[in-house]
Amino acid sequence: MSKLVLAYALVMLIQPINAEEFLRVMPELTTNYQPDTSGTEGGIWLIMKDAEEALKNSPSRINDPELDAYLHDLICKLTPEYCPEIRIYVIRRPHFNATMAPNGMMQIWTGLLLRAKNEAQLSAVLGHEIGHYLRRHSIKRFDDAKFKTSLFSFLTVGIAGAVATGHMNLNAGRSVLDISQFSMYASIFAYGRAHESEADKYGIQLLADAGMKTEEAAKLWESLTAEFDAANYKKPKPSLFFSTHPAPKDRIRKLNAYSRILSSRLDKEESLGLKAFQERISVHMKTMLSDEINLRQFGQTQYLFQSLLADGISPGLVNYFLGELHRIRKEEGDFALAKQYYEEAKKYEDHDPELYRSLGIMYLKEKNYTLAHAQFSDYLAQLPEATDREMIEYYMTMGR
Amino acid sequence: MKKIVLLIIVTILGACSTHSIVTDKPQTIKSITVTPTLIWNKVPSNLSIGGVPTWTADGISLNSLSFFSDIKDGKTLIKATKKEQFPIFKADMLPTELVELIESTLAKAYEAKVLSSGNLKPLKLGNDDGFEYTFDFVAGDELPRRGYIAGAVKNEKLHIIFYQAARLHYYDTRVGDVRDIIKTAAIKE
């Protein structure tokens, strides 16, 4: 008898962590919640109202009604009860981020759309943000003095500035889109570890309830970590993602554990949602890839683009932009690599005519005039409306 | 400091300095000489883009004319700290690449987003072969702006004249004078 007890005890001891019970997370928010206007929260909602007004018509906003509708549908899959009060804004920013304000305003940055590989991965992030929202995490922080200081100095610096300079337009104050004040931004959007864990858990619960593949949540953080490692930064570089979401290894482990539990409870095939997702964002690929290049973070961007290539995403465009990366970086071996990628891009239907111009410029600098002229001719032929036609024609006179 | 949205003056730094008049006589800014036909105001250096000599007609939140001169191979367009990775000028850059350099510098320094671009053309800056370029962009205040650039590389150094203004009304008020100014431009040997 005692041997059995011992054996049982041993089994219990070495039982892996992922056998814990998955207790459902419940929303703390009532639907159509409105704050008391006399408190701090009321003041924050006021600022958020101004910010949302600015966002609506911001040139930084990607105004694609089909994309907005698709994203809203996704959110309704995740939380049918609360989705009517959530407003979505896709913001053109080449950083992995999504935020949700306590008043239901959600921002999704293009850097996230570029990195999510499918609907499930995107929904993992959206679900995480909804988790913060439904558990009122940001509201719970309002009593924290340090948080308040950061938030107000970030969002309302325009008032202080206004006193001195009289700057008063609709966008008075630092734009909520402005990430230049990095440390302040990070401290605003960095929830405590407990809240982050809870949001992860809520998010993956929402994924499971919506019938999406829960293992994708951990996969997304894994690829992000790999991308950041590839960047090979000598000193810790400010990354919005990593400064707001600490300890990726731990959360990856937990998410994998949750996924195993939740998947085992499902009786149907989980969806990935690849086709619909790729279709919706394909029209924005060129903008997103171009914005990445402009960051001039070549190590990180190279990893990301290679990963897109490996997944077969927009091969014509990705090869072209890999060419651009090497052409602009100008390190040893980049010249040859750039030419290689441009030539590769030509093979695909979705290649961009600009690649001919880039190739032409490279050949021109090598003093390979015949080849240069051929590329420039192709460029002008493929892009008759080229706005730099006169300059290209000038290039074609060089070396004669 | 560069991260502060300069084009719309959130900087409080310059609140105590003054502008001076720029008359319609020949003006020399480093290696560039130009002669304006209209009167401009010279902006105090702590209010200008990257500390670069700048003029304005109606206030820099509405329009500005900046002169970048004698930029050497290996240098950035505006002063940058080591942390910030601003693109650098290489003396063998073609105008297409110089446009990238300028747009990318603006994007990095002021979160500027190019809305549309066009009309990259060869242009004579004095006796030197250069280029001109027009583009629409927005910075932090989200007011659509139009930029017009004339530039040239001479003796391995870059010189740029950069005019920007609110796209609505203000761009047109001075672009004619800017083009005239550029016609009078000469770069020192």
Add this chain to the structure above:
Amino acid sequence: MRTSNHKIACLLIISSVVISGCATTKQHSSISELQPTLSNLKIALMPVDVRLSILTAGGMHEPQAEWSQAAEKNIHAAIKKIEETRELEFVQYQRPDAADKTASTLIELERLHGAVGQAILFNKYQVKLPTKKDVFDWTLGSTAIVMRDATNADYALFIHLRDSYSSGGRIFMQFAAALLGVGIAGGQQIGFASLVDLRTGDVVWFNYLASSAGDLRTYEKAKKTVDLLLKNLPT
């Protein structure tokens, strides 16, 4: 740090105007009376931009929703009073629907006005432009006609007000500082009103207000501020 000392110095210079507790206004007027196209004079009242905050002891502006909403109400009531006594008609401007064809132009006009208002405040009254010494030609340009058509009003009135109220801690610091002979910017009211002729886009009247007194939270006091702000508004 050099920059923050400079910042404080400039804040002091600007606030020195209001240390005595007086309200000052600076005004420009290109016209003495309004000249409507039709007999029916209407002024489009742009969404009043007013935000009230508490200035904490740490120098932070904590926005106050309840106060801001009350202020907005008070300002509208005060404007209504002015409407009655001065025979003006204000028409509330409605921001366009995104689907509206002219929406992006109207928004751009509003943003341009923000930049123009700022240029006037900064370059006419603070860091002055020599070329604008005797000239006041700031304008939204001829595209303003789009706003005229959208509102059916010949003029548009923009009002911006920022007001911060000292919390108890701040007032104490001010008092202590005064004893030591150091000036600290207390709660401040700052704002401007601008009247644009929508047929030309020209800013025909502009009033800049800076005050360390004034309170927008009660109607009576808000009325004083609005009366001051809209003093000598052409009729």
